[in-house]
Amino acid sequence: xxxxxxxxxxxxxxxxxxxxxxxxxxxxxxxxxxxxxxxxxxxxxxxxxxxxxxxxxxxxxxxxxxxxxxxxxxxxxxxxxxxxxxxxxxxxxxxxxxxxxxxxxxxxxxxxxxxxxxxxxxxxxxxxxxxxxxxx
Numbered sequence: 001x002x003x004x005x006x007x008x009x010x011x012x013x014x015x016x017x018x019x020x021x022x023x024x025x026x027x028x029x030x031x032x033x034x035x036x037x038x039x040x041x042x043x044x045x046x047x048x049x050x051x052x053x054x055x056x057x058x059x060x061x062x063x064x065x066x067x068x069x070x071x072x073x074x075x076x077x078x079x080x081x082x083x084x085x086x087x088x089x090x091x092x093x094x095x096x097x098x099x100x101x102x103x104x105x106x107x108x109x110x111x112x113x114x115x116x117x118x119x120x121x122x123x124x125x126x127x128x129x130x131x132x133x134x135x136x
Contacts, residue, residue, distance in 0.1 A: 004116035
């Protein structure tokens, strides 16, 4: 299963009611992905980190920084520094960071209708990714 398809399924599973999403579960999924990163698009880990931003606070900055800087350059580029900066400054708007609400609205707007690109013969065949996340 591609990372884009994993991201699509993640959004379908959790949606955007941030009061109902388990921050602990999102943190665990990020930690799993850091440990066993699936090569390809970085979309899946980006969505996970976006969810953690939407749910999080300053205590979540180290995990977001680990994801941003600890996997590879491509992942680092996909995880928004603005998310980290916003958590560090308590969500305040400044010259380089939008307000927390604006960032969350932008994340939701981008992912609310997200669909994976057409799959042209997924080389992983789904065997590389095993977790109960998509068993429902």
